[in-house]
Amino acid sequence: MMFRQARSVAIVLLAAAGLAAGLLPALQASADGGMGYAVVPTEVIYPGDVISSGQLELVEVTNPNLSGDYAKTIKEVTGLVSKRTLLAGRTISVSGLxxxxxxxxxxxxxxxxxxxxMTITAAGTPLDDGSVGDTVRARNLDSGIIVSGTVLENGTIRVVAK
Incomplete structure (x- = not known):
């Protein structure tokens, strides 16, 4: 009888240890604040589209092997332009924006x-697309001379003196 009780207690302890071992990663993840969140599109976003917050949702990351430069907040993605097709439900790579x-x-x-x-202004046309801060080439429409300059926030190009 004593042998049966000892065996039952051992089985219960082994079961408890196995259960604890299985839950340990989950308990550690929840203690660390979880694995985090990722931003995914709710619809297909095509290259060249400006991303709005209405096209995005925040989901909890459940794959422990997920790594890389995926977006973690909606704010860091909103207003940017996609360089490639973004599929619904898939993480968004920040390098693809x-x-x-x-x-x-x-x-x-x-x-x-x-x-x-002294400030000189002239009409021109860019020879390249450019974001704020980019250096682009532009043609002066009056003289035809090609100059380089930095794109400013208001859409003008500040020409660099040589």
Whole structure:
């Protein structure tokens, strides 16, 4: 009889140990604040589309092997442009996104050059697409000269003096 009780207690202890071992990773994950969250589209987003918050949802990451540069908050993705097709329910790689273009090739823009207190402006057209802060080439529409400059927030190009 004593042998049966000892055996029953051993089985219960082994079962409890096995259960605890199986739950240990889950308990550790919840103690660490979970595995985190990822942003996924709720619909297909095509290259060149500007991403809005209405196209996104935040989901809990359940795959412990998920790594990389996937988006973790909706704020870091909203307003950016997709470089590739984003499928619904799949994580969004941050490297597959870019800032929207402030100037587009062939559009009419203003070229601005400042030398000391003097500022010169001219009509121009960019030869490349560019986001704010990018260096692009542009053609002065009056003289036909090609210059390089930095794209500003208001869509003008600040020409660099040589």
């Amino acid at each position: 870019r800032e929207p273009f402030a100037v587009t090739r062939g559009a009419n823009i203003r070229l601005v050059m400042s030398v000391g207190p």
